[in-house]
Amino acid sequence: MQFDRFLNKAVSRLSGGSDADDPRPVPRGAPADDLRGSGSWANEWGAAKGAIERAKSLAAGGKAPKRRSGVVAQNIPEGTVRTKPLMTTRDIKLHSWLQDRLEAEAPTCTIHAGVALNAFLVSAEANEEYDPLCNLTVDLLIADDQGQPLVALIHENRVDSHKQLLMLDALLDADMPIIDIQPRPVLSAMWAEIAANLPED
Structure with missing residues (x-):
């Protein structure tokens, strides 16, 4: 087994x-x-x-989870799962820079990478069979010392524009501040946007 x-x-x-x-x-x-x-x-x-x-x-x-096709998934075949990088090299540099900046100017805040929306948002439409937030992820998320999400940072999803629209719709509906990560971001401008949404103390 x-x-x-x-x-x-x-x-x-x-x-x-x-x-x-x-x-x-x-x-x-x-x-x-x-x-x-x-x-x-x-x-x-x-x-x-x-x-x-x-x-x-x-x-x-319990009930076995279902695949997207509706077929019941009994197990994961051996040798079919592998690791992949959580972030690109450029995103790692951005994450490190933001982390250093937070430590200096907002030490009670934390930054997280690859966070699923349903980890910090709740949908009234979600039930046992359907969750509109499922499979939607923000690239970076800044939270306060209580775990309350403060700012979501996202890349443009050129591969799946529909998923991008769903994610933006959900974040906007939750009044979540959104910062677009440009291909070549101006760090000072990005930090100014982030700082505007951080606790003053």
Whole structure:
């Protein structure tokens, strides 16, 4: 099963690799627990194992998520998921610059990258089958020390203009200040727009 495969992989990762990968012979008669000292394995893995078991229990009694086509998704085929950069090199530089500026002039505020709209907006139209905010993401979000969103920074989405319009519509409906990230932004002008929406204290 998928969870068993994940559990085995996670245990192998946390313990430094599988037995097959370890060239060192394990002394006969030595308990497996003795390979990790002072119960560290149990402390390190206990929370993750508990989370997996809870998810497994919920999956057994709950409804399987549906794909866009309406076909029930039973699992994720092994080897089909990979990582990708959260930001481009240029966006990383912009993020770092804004973070430094916030630390100097608004230290109670934080900046976040790639934030889903339904993480900081709530739609009255959302229900179990449909959420109009689903799959909509802002490039950067500035929040105060209470987690309250203050400013959304977004790039122009030339690939999917419809999604761009939906996102703008949602942000405007929530009275969320929006700052457009230009291909070559003028940092002083961008900061002036951001500063106008930050707490004065």
